[in-house]
Amino acid sequence: MKHMNTVRGLSAACLLTVPILLSGCGLFGSESASVDPPPGEIEAQMLEVSDSTTLDTGVFGPVAGEGTAADSTTDKAEAAAPGERTTVFLKDANGLLAPVSLALPDGDSTAMLKDSLTALVxxxxYASALPEGFQGVLPAGTEVKNVSVDKDKLAVVEFNSAFNDYKAADERKVLEAITWTLTGQEGIQGVQLWVDGKKLTEMPLLGTPLDHPLSRAFGINLPKNGPMQMNLSAVTVYFSAATPDGAHQYYVPVTRFVPAGEDKVKAALGELIAGPESTNGLETAMTGGTVLNSVEAGQNGVVTVSLTDDMFTDGKNVPEEMLESVVLTVAQNAEDAPVQIRLNGLETVTGTNNVDYGKPVSAPEYVNALPL
Known part of the structure; x- marks a missing residue:
């Protein structure tokens, strides 16, 4: 079994590292779901939820307070300073959208937002600044004419007419990339699109309705064989994948559907343990013997996840990708809550990155800071 080093939370001096992998194979196998638009009724439901719920900004916050692991904390305001790094959602070699943290030029908040969308073109x-195997999904020639954010945390984006030149098969992917890139910035919860001075009420090719602002409730990397019933809820699960040369590991968010009314975090972790559904580059983070025992939210806001896995009886040298997938998945589905992991009843759980996940660890501010 390989020990794979991936993204993790570090100190304010160095928030995120992505060390080298020995090969592109997963710890316990490599699988993933083909992605495609969901059935029409599910699409409508997701769009409606996008407009009517309190939305997660998707900004992963640091751990704060006593009992925090020192090497997993940072000051959020410092970490989010314009020009340091900006996370954008790019298409990988398998056709999935993944967050990639880029060093874009310094500038004010408006310039930073425009640059983050320009990186999607x-x-x-910025094509030469993207890691190998990643590319933007907006049509060549697309220009970001303006981005403004109102008091209701709605980002209004205006593109030129070249935006309309996308391929019909990429329509949903275009919307996902824009939405997840912008809502990853603090203070943005919804997105509205304009082209050459006219508000879009639907997408030009397949007619995806845009009468409600888009949010992360729209989902990302949906399974091709989506649900056919309405009494389901969406959760986001983070699987891992390897760059084309197998040298680096990165994380990919995937929307899964679970029965409505289930605890969101427990349901998401259940999907994480179940693993990817088919073959498309995603890797199984857990072993076949991983069992979720409990999920508890403490009074200090820290979520405690208790797992059993006979492969790691002493809680040492647990693969980093396994532990980080748990942290990222919990944070996405629990309002960016910090996480501490109990494994086989042990309160000290050390990853292959030498981080003790038995103490509160927050998801990194910048995900997938891959080298060029």
Whole structure:
């Protein structure tokens, strides 16, 4: 079994590292779901939820307070300073959207938002700054004419007419990339699109309705064989994948559907343990013997996840990708809550990155800071 080093929370001096992998194979196998638009009734439901719920900004916060692991904390305001790093959602070699943290030029908040969307343009100004195997999904020639954020945390984006030149098969992916890129910035919860001075009420090719602002409730990387019933809820699960050369590991968010009314965090972790559904580059983070015992939210806001896995009886040298997938999945589904992990009843759970996940660890501010 390989020990794979991936993203993790570090100190304010160095928030995130992505060390080298020995090969592109997963710890316990490599699988994933083909992605495609969900059935029409599910699409409508997700769009409606997008407009009517209190939304997660998707900004992963640091751990704060006593009992925090020192090497997993940082000051959020410092970490989010414009020009340091910006996380954008790019298409990987398997056709999935993944967050990639880029070092974009310094500038004010508006310039930073415009640059983050410009990075999504195929063959655009930042194409040479993208890691190998990743590309933007906006059509070549697309220009970001303006981005403004109102008091209701709605980002209004205006593109030029080249935006309409996307391929029909990429329509949903275009919307997902824009939405998840912008709502990853603090203070943005919804997105509205304009083209050449006109508000879009639907997408030009397949007619995806845009009468409600888009949010992360829209989902990302949905399974091709989506649900056919309405009494389901969406959760986001983070699986891992390897770069084309197998040298680096990165994380990919996937929307899964679970029965409505289930505890969101427990349901998401259940999907994480179940693993990817088919073959498309995603890797199984857990072993076949991983069992979720409990999920508890403490008064200090820390979520405690208790797991059993006979492969790691002493709680030492647990693969980092396994532990970070838990942290990322919990944070996404529990309002960016910090996480501490209990494994086989042990309160000290050390990853292959030498981080003790038995203490509160928060998801990194910048995910997938991959080298060029």
């Amino acid at each position: 195929s063959k655009g100004p």
